[in-house]
Amino acid sequence: MTRAAPQLPDFPWDSLAAAKARAAAHPDGIVDLSVGTPVDPTPDVVQEALRRAADSPGYPTTHGTDELREAIAGWLARRRGVTLDPRAILPVIGTKELVAWLPTLLGVRGTVGFPELAYPTYEVGALLAGAAAVRGDSTVAWGPIGPDLLWLNSPANPTGAVLPEEHLAKVIQWARTRSTVVASDECYAGLEWDAAAPSLLADRLTGGDHTGLLLVHSLSKRSNMAGYRFGFVAGDPALVAGLLEVAKHAGLMVPGPVQAAAAAAYRDDAHALAQWDRYAERRAALLPALATAGFRLDHSEAGLYLWATEGRPCTETVDRLAGLGILVAPGDFYGPRGAEHVRIALTATDERIEAAVRRLTCPEEAVEPPFGASSG
Ligand SMILES: Cc1ncc(COP(=O)(O)O)c(C=O)c1O
Missing domain, CATH: 3.40.640.10 (Type I PLP-dependent aspartate aminotransferase-like (Major domain))
Structure with missing residues (x-):
């Protein structure tokens, strides 16, 4: 007899669908800072080695x-x-x-x-x-x-x-x-x-x-x-x-x-150092914009994420930012102690980070949710 599949938690990202739809309704498109997936090119030195070994x-x-x-x-x-x-x-x-x-x-x-x-x-x-x-x-x-x-x-x-x-x-x-x-x-x-x-x-x-x-x-x-x-x-x-x-x-x-x-x-270390520079610039652009928008950052000393709070439940912050066309991850995805934080990834293009900075500092760019959409 086979063992029953272990009881796994719900896949958390599924619950972000409504906030994502709301953010995507922004006339200038979504700024997706929810997942930490790199967006810059794979370095040439790596692509070349892959091709040579094809x-x-x-x-x-x-x-x-x-x-x-x-x-x-x-x-x-x-x-x-x-x-x-x-x-x-x-x-x-x-x-x-x-x-x-x-x-x-x-x-x-x-x-x-x-x-x-x-x-x-x-x-x-x-x-x-x-x-x-x-x-x-x-x-x-x-x-x-x-x-x-x-x-x-x-x-x-x-x-x-x-x-x-x-x-x-x-x-x-x-x-x-x-x-x-x-x-x-x-x-x-x-x-x-x-x-x-x-x-x-x-x-x-x-x-x-x-x-x-x-x-x-x-x-x-x-x-x-x-x-x-x-x-x-x-x-x-x-x-x-x-x-x-x-x-x-x-x-x-x-x-x-x-x-x-x-x-x-x-x-090769050169490509990693160049990538460090890109993220450092994005981070330097986001930090003052988040402060202007009323966020406090905790930790955030390293890695690809800013750990931000407005001192209220993370779902409310996710909704507020989705209204600005910005998607972030609710802190409670990562444990109960994250209930009042959101995780903001640095993994977006310079152009999208600039868009996020504009929206955080000029919130009049907020949009209404599409008809029938609710971020729950
Ligand atoms: C803490 C941590 N460990 C491991 C991983 C997995 O990375 P990968 O499977 O791409 O090597 C991630 C991905 O985001 C991560 O945040």
């Missing part, structure tokens, strides 16, 4: 090519202060997929912990594994035993908060006296504005001992490669070897041309 008749290697893992190790050393044996790196098809399946792949049955305000897939991963999904931000919240798997996310989605070195050091010490595996989702690494976001695996913090620690990174945001579906998990050699073993059997290989493109992306 002739790909054989199966790719599950562990990734040496070229790829060396490129990743080089980037980790150069940009993240992490020294790692390339054998302790496993490429994955997108980190959403990894986040959703890591508890299952690790055989977690007890508890998966993740931040109070968090990317929803951490919870989904716990439920798919049949584990308990528990929110918490401090080691005190976990009690003497601790979860089997604890997710950290810095820079954070949705808040843009970073975890300082002292916090990471404390978590490492705490986890070493328990059997908790700590997985650090660093997919917004490098997109740092007002505070630096150190890696959990930084040599300064681990002293080179990665036991029980995993680092997850994705090229979706750093290199505008969300469509390529590429990320990696690295760290504790025994854990990575176990994940590789499962991947060999289950066939979760990253396509060969994507591996070649990812290697080119990790070797």
Whole structure:
């Protein structure tokens, strides 16, 4: 007999349809700042590597090519202060997929912990594994035993908060006296504005001992490669070897041309720095406009989102902004503590960000909802 499908939460984005319709009715079109999907071109260096690898008749290697893992190790050393044996790196098809399946792949049955305000897939991963999904931000919240798997996310989605070195050091010490595996989702690494976001695996913090620690990174945001579906998990050699073993059997290989493109992306920092500049300008344009429109920002030091509040329920703010033709994500998508915040993404073209700035600072551009539409 098959096991009943696990009870998953409602897919939150479906509930934004009415606000989206209202925002789309703006005569100058919608400014969609609700999702964090990159809009700038995939860098030429990456596209070229993909094209060069297009002739790909054989199966790719599950562990990734040496070229790829060396490129990743080089980037980790150069940009993240992490020294790692390339054998302790496993490429994955997108980190959403990894986040959703890591508890299952690790055989977690007890508890998966993740931040109070968090990317929803951490919870989904716990439920798919049949584990308990528990929110918490401090080691005190976990009690003497601790979860089997604890997710950290810095820079954070949705808040843009970073975890300082002292916090990471404390978590490492705490986890070493328990059997908790700590997985650090660093997919917004490098997109740092007002505070630096150190890696959990930084040599300064681990002293080179990665036991029980995993680092997850994705090229979706750093290199505008969300469509390529590429990320990696690295760290504790025994854990990575176990994940590789499962991947060999289950066939979760990253396509060969994507591996070649990812290697080119990790070797090149220039495109990531150029992308940083673009987001920094968009952020600098939005900050004063949001202040003029009566918003307070919390955290928002790093990452691709501004975490904004008017001190009222997030659905009301979503409605108000939809009336200006701007779509944002309600904070309660990310946990109950987000009930009075909205998440505003920096991932829109310069032209759309300028439109948002105009609408926030000249609200007379607001439009009435289309006949019959209600944002609920
Ligand atoms: C915190 C966090 N982790 C992981 C992901 C997944 O990224 P991808 O599947 O594109 O690698 C996202 C995507 O927005 C995210 O915000």
